[in-house]
Amino acid sequence: MSDASTDSTSPGVRLSGPLYKDVKRQMMELLTRGEWKPGEAIPAERRLSERFGISIGTVRKAIDELVGENILIRQQGRGTFVATHNRDRLLFYFFHVVAEEGPKEYPDVRLQQFAKGKADRVAADRLGVEIGDAVFRIRNLLRLGGTPVIVDDIVLPAARFPGLDEKQFRERPSTIYNLYQEAFGISVVRTSERLSATLADADSAALLDLEKNAPLLQIRRVALTYNEVPVEYRVSHVNTMHYEYWNELGRS
Amino acid sequence: MSDASTDSTSPGVRLSGPLYKDVKRQMMELLTRGEWKPGEAIPAERRLSERFGISIGTVRKAIDELVGENILIRQQGRGTFVATHNRDRLLFYFFHVVAEEGPKEYPDVRLQQFAKGKADRVAADRLGVEIGDAVFRIRNLLRLGGTPVIVDDIVLPAARFPGLDEKQFRERPSTIYNLYQEAFGISVVRTSERLSATLADADSAALLDLEKNAPLLQIRRVALTYNEVPVEYRVSHVNTMHYEYWNELGRS
């Protein structure tokens, strides 16, 4: 219990710095390797403290950080679970388009296009692949309150989504990120977005039931999984006539 | 030092729930009342644990939460300080307009207008005051990389900013939020923003050196101080030709 370097759960070597950071890193490896799967409970804190041969408080500190990054979820009396992508999580963390007044709505997603293609310069750069590498291109139209509000153009690196087909997108029971997680073991943990104002092109205008050159909010998003690895590039165009992009600053 | 209910630093009554939440609440009161001032160090953790008659770990947990809300700042070996508004903090937490490529820049702010007026319906609603209450209206033009990029229209409730005048805005040495804090004891802790796409009106177009009806990113921001009290309403219009609004989701 004392020598971590001979423990099967600790493939890495204890290098330096705080012990709880090392424990956190080891837990991340278990997650990345899929030994702890989304939706499952991880071992109890007491058990982990015994396994790692450390104090329970140190285990808690490691878990605290993973909970803070929305990778684990604590539930008093039940256990600590690996986070899954459900509707509520999407709505709470990743979907920031809201009505001017009233509660948050979940969008009605309709697939418009599904195609295989090659990565252009921008997508390759954002996804960390080579120009010309195989990608999937998906276009979705999102409705809120019954009217079309958002056009999503998604680019996925084909190498990470082997066998992805249109059917999976149509039959998706929950969110898109849930599909990535369930079917391909890819958990989106964080996204980075860049927003700008543009004018509607003919395509977007038609889909969103607007005049050409109407003002649209453009969102360019990169979705990242564990260890900051990019897995999706998405360009959204939002009609902000009745909906807006909501954001809070200074929370962390 | 042992009985919190007779201690001058603990005016409230211990009601229920976790002890550290109560300690946090008491520390918030000290901050709100100005007994702990921005830039100053608060008493050492050991001293606080003695003063409150509790364990040092419990004090740390209360401080942890305040640090997480950017109200206190820990510095190992030096102490724990009440957060101040300097350029770096603004840039890091509250200024999200960045160049498409390259590092973050601090904007060059130029005052365009300063006037006293009455709150309209929207401003009154956002600021939690009555329609017709006295307000200050400030217009700033912000330059990045030498060119005008943002027009800020700021509304401040006059009641909270007694004696504010144009001179203070012109001679401001640091950020606007620093002025609020230094001159009026108002610490902006968090902001809530709503973004949409609009077309430039004649005024904005002239200031930003654009054609009328050019697409602009509109940001409507409410700035909040301790306990979610609104203190500023601001509408920004951003030319996103060469700069964009940057955001990260899923961090917390």
Added chain:
DNA sequence: CAGTGGTCTAGACCACATT
């Protein structure tokens, strides 16, 4: 009831900054 996470304690020692 047993098992889980949540709170709280009372210390020890470490890393860092200042004097």
Added chain:
DNA sequence: ATGTGGTCTAGACCACTGT
């Protein structure tokens, strides 16, 4: 050398969930 926050320990007890 002193004082600060940062880490880590080894427990106790509480609050909650499920059986």
